[in-house]
Amino acid sequence: MSATIEPWLREILRCPSCHSELLDGTSPEGGPELQCTGCTLAYRVDDGIPVLLVDEARTRS
Template identity: 80%
Template sequence: MTAIEPWLQEILRCPSCRSALTEGQGPDAAPELQCTGCSLAYRIDDGIPVLLVDEARTRS
């Protein structure tokens, strides 16, 4: 089961660089959306992506 609906994931874009987002897992195995263009990752809370650049995690 995915954390967010596939149709929603198709239309979501990174608020920082406007690249596509892919579903992945963060360091604590929590679901997140990872940007394919920049190094930001956005958490998903109860199936809702938190697309705030100030709250994004920088991937290494």
């Protein structure tokens, strides 16, 4: 499993689309992701590094 993001870093990261807070979550495939509290986007985390690209984000239902 990929490394988790340090809490201090997660607190300052924001959704690049709507600028809302991001919370720790799990993707449908079981991998770690950051889920936006303001919109339906979720960003994967690769080896502890969040991929904060709107074009590569997953839309949560």
